[in-house]
Amino acid sequence: MNTKNKICLTHFDYDRLKLLISNHTKRNKVETNVKDLLGEIERAQKVDSRIIPPNYVTMNSVIEVKNLEELEFQEFRLVFPEDANTQENKISVLAPIGTAILGYKIGDVIQWKFPGGQNQFQITNIKYQPEANGDYHL
Template sequence: MNTKNKICLTHYDYERLKSMIQEYTKRNKMDANVKDLLGEMERAQKVDSQKIPSNFVTMNSVIEIKNLEELEFQEFRLVFPEDANTNENKISILAPMGTAILGYKIGDVIQWKVPGGENQFQITNIKYQPEANGDFHL
């Protein structure tokens, strides 16, 4: 993961993610994706939902990214694992890409590890951020 950029989480997302991880680790062992997510959460600046800038990725945001290796664009919604559905472009926060993007902002270039090495992508747009639309509890 790219740990150079400042990242922001809402207090609400932080608390929900901590609860999700506690439940997940009761049923499963702590895997690398969960450890990565915990690391990102702990280093993030926590802010009130009403104060997070609209250019930061929060839970349930619809994000457009550009893969810098292939110069192709992708759009997806960042969701909790139970809502994940690749056919509907809903990516789980526990997927490597989901963990990598949480809390970053438009313009950030992010690296994440994939089985074949590392990928780089840039957040090019946030088409929907719940907090920017007054949806503080999605």
């Protein structure tokens, strides 16, 4: 986990993610990825949806990341678990990479522990951020 960079979340995303975590922990044993997500959202600066800068990753953003070890680019939409679909490049916020990028901004280099070991990648672009497009309900 990388806790050096400042991260920023909307109040709307924070509230929905807290509910997700609460519901998840009531139904299941608390898993590492849920604990990681809780840690990240609790340390985040919370801001109004109308003022979050467009270069920050929010829920339902379409993000491009570069794996710095393999120099590969990947594009996906960050979604809630019920909307996840790898064939449509929709990655859950509970997936390691989903938790890792939430609240970071373009240019940030993130180190995160994945099942296969430590990984380092950079957010290279946000092709769509709901708030920047006036889509405050997503």
